[in-house]
Amino acid sequence: MTLLIIIIILALVFDFINGFHDAANSIATIVSTKVLTPFLAVLWAAFFNLVALFIAKHIIGGFGIADTVAKTVKPDFITLPVILSGLVAAIIWNLFTWWKGIPSSSSHTLIGGFAGAAIIASSFAAIKGAVIIKIAAFIFLAPLIGMVMASVITVAIMHICRCANPHRAERWFKHLQLVSSGLFSIGHGLNDSQKVMGIIAAALFAAGEITDIGNIPWWVPYACFSVIALGTMSGGWRIVKTMGTKITKVTPLEGVAAETAGAMTLYLTEIWKIPVSTTHTITGAIIGVGAVKRLSAVRWGVTVNLMWAWVITIPISALLAMGIYMLVKLLGVGV
16 A cells, blocks of 8 residues: 555656646747746646646546556556556656756656566566557657648638738737647646556556556546646746747747647547647647748757657656666565
């Protein structure tokens, strides 16, 4: 029971870190375009992270992404030491990438750590390969979908507003950025909070507290959505700078297009029950709006470096978790 409590606390710590690590995804454009101050921006994003809980519970009627994450490892191979090792690895990688200002994926960090610990404990037979491959595929598909949607939305807006007064249009788009940012924050809450819910559900299953991984106790979603909102309020300013200024210069019009495209992508993956990276999604969308102006408007050197970080996140998290699992077993934790 003590180890279970430690794992739940660590899962919520990861949830908090996820919040401030990914705060930039929701607020980078509204901060860079000076629509809101950084302080008001994180409050705005955190509020809509909480709104996402009630949308999932009362409108969608379930937590499909949490179920997918919990079942990344086959039930027979889920143990508390495996979950503990995966969580510690995910926290280490998340903190490292935050310190370096790299907008990596908290989602893939968590999944990579969980899978890596299970593999070292019980071989590749422990993981569901089809689920891992589908999640890994969206490392590339999520930003691509976001990029295409953002490009189409930007072109459509520019066509519709081609005769508008530039100053009046900019003022309107600054107001609309509040809406698009809120929509993206809802998508962030829906997607990222559920990943931690899945890990806690797996831990409760391993400890014998529940008999079905999909039967998540009522307090788990409330805790996860609340903690990620608190983390978002803390803000990850190093990553805000990367997302808001280093990829391409973003105007209010482009901010609306990028956030709307990112939100639509996240809602689609929610329907498909696929855990994706909000970081990858909004980065792809920002690239899309920048490319509409001209391809040279995108700082491709920065973008390539970000993509390398995305690709290595799952294997590095898995390797970290393997090392931590060996240490956990050496110390006899959970035996």
